[in-house]
Amino acid sequence: MPFPQTRMRRLRATPALRGLVRETEVAPSDFVYPMFVVDGLEARRPIAAMPGIDHLSVAEAVRETAEAAALGVPAVLLFGVPAEKDPEGSGAWDEDGIVQLATRAIKRAHPETLVIADVCLCEYTDHGHCGVLRGGSVDNDATVELLARTAVSQARAGADVIAPSDMMDGRVGAIRAALDDEGFTDVPIMAYSAKFASAFYGPFREAAGSTPAFGDRRTYQMDPANGDEALREAQLDVEEGADVLIVKPALPYLDVVSRVKQATGMPLAAYNVSGEYAMLKAAAAAGFLDERATVLEALTAIRRAGADLIITYHAKDAARWLQ
Numbered sequence: 001m002p003f004p005q006t007r008m009r010r011l012r013a014t015p016a017l018r019g020l021v022r023e024t025e026v027a028p029s030d031f032v033y034p035m036f037v038v039d040g041l042e043a044r045r046p047i048a049a050m051p052g053i054d055h056l057s058v059a060e061a062v063r064e065t066a067e068a069a070a071l072g073v074p075a076v077l078l079f080g081v082p083a084e085k086d087p088e089g090s091g092a093w094d095e096d097g098i099v100q101l102a103t104r105a106i107k108r109a110h111p112e113t114l115v116i117a118d119v120c121l122c123e124y125t126d127h128g129h130c131g132v133l134r135g136g137s138v139d140n141d142a143t144v145e146l147l148a149r150t151a152v153s154q155a156r157a158g159a160d161v162i163a164p165s166d167m168m169d170g171r172v173g174a175i176r177a178a179l180d181d182e183g184f185t186d187v188p189i190m191a192y193s194a195k196f197a198s199a200f201y202g203p204f205r206e207a208a209g210s211t212p213a214f215g216d217r218r219t220y221q222m223d224p225a226n227g228d229e230a231l232r233e234a235q236l237d238v239e240e241g242a243d244v245l246i247v248k249p250a251l252p253y254l255d256v257v258s259r260v261k262q263a264t265g266m267p268l269a270a271y272n273v274s275g276e277y278a279m280l281k282a283a284a285a286a287g288f289l290d291e292r293a294t295v296l297e298a299l300t301a302i303r304r305a306g307a308d309l310i311i312t313y314h315a316k317d318a319a320r321w322l323q
């Protein structure tokens with residue numbers, strides 16, 4: 001029945017009424033906090049394009065994990081910046097590589113906090129691409145072998161979840177098989193299924209020192225114009241054994257978040273990436289936006305679109321605001 005019998009404003013009249021009919025909740029238990037651990041670093045060093053986020057030594061990463069955990073954030077996602085890079089990215093699967101060292105240290109100090117290890121070669125290769133090169137382009141199948149090796153070394157170091165972000169074809173199946181062969185049958189894979197070739201990764205590449213030395217990532221990451229293709233990527237990862245799917249970036253791709261959730265019914269993460277973070281931080285610093293209100297609104301929108309969990313640099317701040 002239309003107006004005047006139906007008055008939508010009735011249920012908006014008080015905070016209690018609005019609370020009763022609220023459809024979406026955001027909680028610290030939904031957050032994953034990404035951290036950049038740098039080999040050879042003393043203490044910490046700010047990342048210019050990501051105010052509030054620092055490069056961390058292993059000891060600082062342990063301290064940062066303690067803070068996140070105390071705020072109710074259940075998981076950290078580790079990115080490593082090695083002391084030395086080479087064409088294959090061998091630092092990625094080094095048993096004493098930076099992510100492996102940080103994982104061991106964090107798990108020792110905070111066994112209850114989940115350590116999710118990023119699996120990619122771009123932070124470790126001297127050319128900055130996400131895999132090994134052959135004839136000027138990334139060799140898919142050769143890269144998949146190295147990714148599987150990396151995942152196993154991370155699981156050995158104690159990583160609770162493996163998160164491949166490289167976008168090579170077939171890597172989820174190969175990583176699953178490699179983990180199972182080594183006895184890590186219960187370590188879940190959180191796969192970046194729909195990862196777009198996005199300009200919103202700019203600040204991250206500064207943080208990780210992973211800007212490609214030539215070309216771009218368009219031959220492996222997805223074309224931002226494609227939505228149907230994201231569903232095919234998601235389906236393939238499900239078939240290869242992924243346990244959680246990821247859509248990335250989040251805010252400019254909420255239609256993809258929604259479609260992937262509806263099509264697969266899988267546990268779904270959205271990655272609120274570095275550029276999304278930098279935009280709100282810069283606008284807030286300039287006095288153009290209210291940081292707390294815009295961040296909580298953005299995180300709510302990501303959940304409303306269908307994400308079960310959110311990988312976000314705002315995790316600690318948002319968790320504090322939600323206490």
Ligand code: PBG
Pocket residue numbers: 118119120121122123130165166200201202203204205210217272273274275
């Ligand atoms: C690559 C990787 C990237 C991000 C996460 N993993 C960058 C890229 O693909 O170039 C971006 C995350 C962010 O922007 O916050 N391993």
